[in-house]
Amino acid sequence: MIDFVQNTVDGIMFGSSYALLAVGFTIIFGVMRRLNLAFGATIMLGAYVGTWLHVNYQVNVLIIALAILASTVLTGVYVERLCFRAIRRDAALASMVSSFVIWMQLEEVAIHLLPERTYPFPSLFVVDAIEVGAFLFRAEHVTMLVLAVAMVGALHLLLHRTRFGLALRAMSENPRAASYMGIDTGRVMLCSFALVSLVGGVAGYTILATDEQITPFFGLWTTFKGLIAMMLGGMGSLPGAILGGLMLGVVEAHSQWYLGNEYKDLSAYILLFAILVLRPGGLMGRRILSREELAYRRV
Amino acid sequence: MDDYLVTVLSNIGMISFIALSAYLLLITGEISFGQQAYFGLGAYAAGAATAMFELPIWTAILVGSSVAGLMAMVVGALTLRLSGLYFSISTLAFAEMVRLILLIVKVQVEVDGEMVGPDGSNGFHDIRWMFERDISLTEFMFMIYGLLALVLIALIWMERSRLGMVFRMLGSDDLLAEMQGLNTVRYRILAAGLAGGIAGIGGALYAHFTTYVEPQFFNVMLGVHALAYGLIGGLGTAIGPLIGVAIDLGFLEAVRFIQGYRMIVFGGLVAVLLILMPRGLLDEERVHRLKTLFSRRNHAGARGP
Numbered sequence: 001m002i003d004f005v006q007n008t009v010d011g012i013m014f015g016s017s018y019a020l021l022a023v024g025f026t027i028i029f030g031v032m033r034r035l036n037l038a039f040g041a042t043i044m045l046g047a048y049v050g051t052w053l054h055v056n057y058q059v060n061v062l063i064i065a066l067a068i069l070a071s072t073v074l075t076g077v078y079v080e081r082l083c084f085r086a087i088r089r090d091a092a093l094a095s096m097v098s099s100f101v102i103w104m105q106l107e108e109v110a111i112h113l114l115p116e117r118t119y120p121f122p123s124l125f126v127v128d129a130i131e132v133g134a135f136l137f138r139a140e141h142v143t144m145l146v147l148a149v150a151m152v153g154a155l156h157l158l159l160h161r162t163r164f165g166l167a168l169r170a171m172s173e174n175p176r177a178a179s180y181m182g183i184d185t186g187r188v189m190l191c192s193f194a195l196v197s198l199v200g201g202v203a204g205y206t207i208l209a210t211d212e213q214i215t216p217f218f219g220l221w222t223t224f225k226g227l228i229a230m231m232l233g234g235m236g237s238l239p240g241a242i243l244g245g246l247m248l249g250v251v252e253a254h255s256q257w258y259l260g261n262e263y264k265d266l267s268a269y270i271l272l273f274a275i276l277v278l279r280p281g282g283l284m285g286r287r288i289l290s291r292e293e294l295a296y297r298r299v
Numbered sequence: 300m301d302d303y304l305v306t307v308l309s310n311i312g313m314i315s316f317i318a319l320s321a322y323l324l325l326i327t328g329e330i331s332f333g334q335q336a337y338f339g340l341g342a343y344a345a346g347a348a349t350a351m352f353e354l355p356i357w358t359a360i361l362v363g364s365s366v367a368g369l370m371a372m373v374v375g376a377l378t379l380r381l382s383g384l385y386f387s388i389s390t391l392a393f394a395e396m397v398r399l400i401l402l403i404v405k406v407q408v409e410v411d412g413e414m415v416g417p418d419g420s421n422g423f424h425d426i427r428w429m430f431e432r433d434i435s436l437t438e439f440m441f442m443i444y445g446l447l448a449l450v451l452i453a454l455i456w457m458e459r460s461r462l463g464m465v466f467r468m469l470g471s472d473d474l475l476a477e478m479q480g481l482n483t484v485r486y487r488i489l490a491a492g493l494a495g496g497i498a499g500i501g502g503a504l505y506a507h508f509t510t511y512v513e514p515q516f517f518n519v520m521l522g523v524h525a526l527a528y529g530l531i532g533g534l535g536t537a538i539g540p541l542i543g544v545a546i547d548l549g550f551l552e553a554v555r556f557i558q559g560y561r562m563i564v565f566g567g568l569v570a571v572l573l574i575l576m577p578r579g580l581l582d583e584e585r586v587h588r589l590k591t592l593f594s595r596r597n598h599a600g601a602r603g604p
């Protein structure tokens with residue numbers, strides 16, 4: 001029983017960073033109706049810039065964090081310009097493939113920056129664990145959760161209390177109507193890329209500070225975790241992304257504990273496949289319209 | 300020809316199968332991130348057929364292709380209700396499931412005093428058909444291209460037939476296709492099965508060419524590259540994906556002097572290409588224009604240029 005609770009809590013804590021990654025994917029999908037495959041690579045390049053500073057100049061943790069955030073935002077803007085703005089609106093597939101090749105490109109830039117396989121990443125705390133009764137929590141996990149909750153709270157305020165948030169929501173609802181209402185859709189797109197890159201940068205930083213190392217697989221890893229978490233919840237749904245992230249974290253923690261390491265990813269994929277087959281549209285996403293409804297809409 | 304060139308050309312040929320497989324689904328309007336699963340299943344099944352059960356190579360390729368095709372049909376039937384990105388991600392999830400299961404599965408039998416068969420994360424060693432039969436790399440390359448030509452001819456023939464038209468119709472508007480009285484369920488499963496089967500042939504050849512396969516090779520990178528090939532080369536004709544493969548792999552070999560900066564250059568080039576031509580080099584429009592150009596040449600004088 002103690003194991004079960006401990007694993008669940010650990011899963012929720014680690015899952016909160018998955019949730020942030022999923023939020024990044026889901027906001028871009030909402031605004032663009034296109035998938036940004038370069039999101040993970042964006043975070044990876046930012047993290048590599050930070051690690052590069054750490055390895056070569058041993059700078060302060062705060063400067064590393066700021067460098068990571070600044071470079072993820074810049075990279076995010078680069079991806080938006082090249083793969084999304086420049087490509088016709090109806091060519092969603094071209095955007096996706098374009099963002100994929102840019103992923104490869106960013107990854108290579110990152111590897112040029114730091115060519116070895118693993119690099120140390122500065123951890124946040126010296127304290128290892130916090131004991132609460134029979135339970136043991138890593139300080140990094142707690143920070144992860146606190147930061148994620150703060151980010152989601154800030155995002156919620158941004159989306160529901162500001163003009164930019166209103167414009168962003170209007171665009172995810174109906175891009176054409178939004179532009180008729182005088183919303184500068186190009187600017188909203190650019191700002192939302194900058195915004196999600198910032199969210200991704202925070203998620204990347206906390207994950208790396210927990211792992212205390214970075215490898216060239218980080219881009220692929222973040223892409224996968226974010227995508228799975230987003231799809232579990234349903235695309236374009238913010239609460240869905242958060243739920244999906246937490247669920248992924250919990251399932252991974254339990255399967256790793258009870259089944260072993262090689263089943264950790266496998267059970268996540270089985271869960272994803274099962275949910276997609278049984279509940280198309282994810283847990284909280286807009287339901288995929290049935291064919292009859294779609295047909296009636298046309299008429 | 301030296302072995303190096305033969306290896307490069309053979310790789311281009313074998314990867315072309317998975318590119319064609321992704322292309323076939325693309326024209327029916329489905330984006331699959333998971334064709335590498337069928338490539339992998341084909342490789343394992345065909346490898347098992349020759350190495351463990353000592354079947355002839357053609358039977359093995361048939362086995363690989365049908366195992367992959369049948370599995371693809373099952374997955375196609377399960378994911379019928381999904382569309383767009385939901386479909387893409389479900390194929391990705393399935394492919395990763397296959398890869399991770401192959402990392403666990405250990406089935407080995409004793410053949411000639413040695414244990415052969417899939418060995419979990421150590422991969423599947425000793426698919427030695429080429430050595431046992433004393434087949435040279437060049438001979439095998441011709442086999443690859445022979446099969447590729449067959450598949451290509453079949454695909455081009457299919458595109459001119461009613462089936463091809465139905466597939467393209469599903470791709471541009473599946474609701475309209477259904478309203479025309481077409482059984483879209485049957486056609487979608489058929490397309491999935493055919494695409495899986497084509498990828499399976501590629502996998503079967505790959506297993507025998509390299510004599511060794513490991514699950515790690517069939518990761519999502521292979522699948523997304525397969526998708527990208529179709530989009531780079533163009534979605535207008537089955538030649539398109541082959542051009543995509545040749546550009547990518549050929550380019551990679553041709554520009555070895557900028558080793559290490561390849562993806563930076565190539566990624567940028569493809570991104571610019573996709574801005575200019577969002578459906579690839581040979582898209583439907585250009586294919587149509589080329590075709591009319593041809594027929595005009597054939598009926599010279601019928602109408603001025």
